[in-house]
Amino acid sequence: MFAIIDCNQFYVSCERVFNPKLENKPVLILSNNDGCVIASSPEAKQLGVKMGAPVFKIRELISKYHMEVYSSNYALYGDMSKRVMDTLRSFSPDIEVYSIDEAFLNVSGLDRQYGSWERLGHQLRTKVRQWTGVPTRVGIAPTKTLTKIGIHLAKKNGESVCVLKDENSIKKALKSIPVEDIWGIGRQYAAFLYQSGIKNAYHFSQAEENWVKQHMSVVGLRLHHELRGLSCLPLETISEHANKKMIGSSRSFIKPICHLVELKEALATYCTRVGEKLRKQQSCANYVTVYIRTNRFKDVDHQYANAQTIQLPVATDNTPELIHYAFQALDIIYREGYRYKKAGVLVGGLVPAYTCQQNLFDNENRQKHIKSMQAMDIINAKMGRFVVRSAAMGYRNSGETIRGKVSNKYTSDWEEIIEVGA
DNA sequence: TCTGGGGTCCTAGGACCC
């Protein structure tokens, strides 16, 4: 048996833990640059705020109902997430941290320990709430996909725990879930399924296996099995997927960028972040991809988007080297005369740093580079991000982002710790 | 005026090997 624990409007809940005035009020959390809504309280949803809504389109709504609006505070959310996960670990060490706000747990046998699956579900919620302040929903079922169905059902019925264990309860649940709400069915597949007369999860579970495989590959087939109670998606515990297979950094610009130099400065900044992430997980990259694009929402602008991948001669985690090749890639795809809105850097082909294959004709002094990167990471960790930086990043600050109102780093910075007083 | 950022997995097809 699996359980999924899903935090309710996680970012909003994190803010509410440290600012109880926000309880029962419409609260919005915004994306980078305060561009769009990425989390909202039920009160805000009820007033018509949709997930992903651009802020400028709902300004009236915000002021009319005096909504509380916050920029995202990932230092806080990340730390709160860790607390939630630690709490869950006290129930079972068999945990898959699936995202910042949800986790799967292997709960086999725990029904006896807690009396019933329902009681286990409520215990999970209660403890997380008590230890972290974050409200959650719990789904318990024989497969991961069915636990997700359970969460949907709970949301729909305004409940907090949903157990799907016998054929009847599963069948009933599947009938009430439209195909597009199945975990793993996105827009494309949903449209295709509707065309084929399959409207809800139950219809899908009754479809012919070969037909599913033919049109939706093994991914679809696994979902099909999972909905029928046959577990195909194992718990992926931390150790198995601790290391990322691809690492990236990208930003949308506040104002469009029209000059190559400015794009280069932005890319140098992204390469710096990517380099830091690489060294943190002790990986080296074999290729680097750069992409740039204009504002796709602006019809009047001429549109251009392109990407270029460069194979590196030797796998590296060295920031200046990443920057060097990123610039090469940019030179290939850059076109003058466009207003660029977004750029990004991706690295892939990651290998463990200690197994990096050397190149016979490589004349870089790699040991020296490794030491200089180590020194840079240590200084920046102590003195602040980007205190030591590549000149290529420039000092133009075109990489700056807008953050209107952001709460304190209550849990990760002594300067910003919450004060309790008169 | 103003629309986020960061990931995973699978498949088909090309290039290559014996």
Next chain:
DNA sequence: TCTGGGGTCCTAGGACCC
């Protein structure tokens, strides 16, 4: 007239997730 069979590796592109 007739030209095999079995395999690996890599990449681009498509689908999906939070």
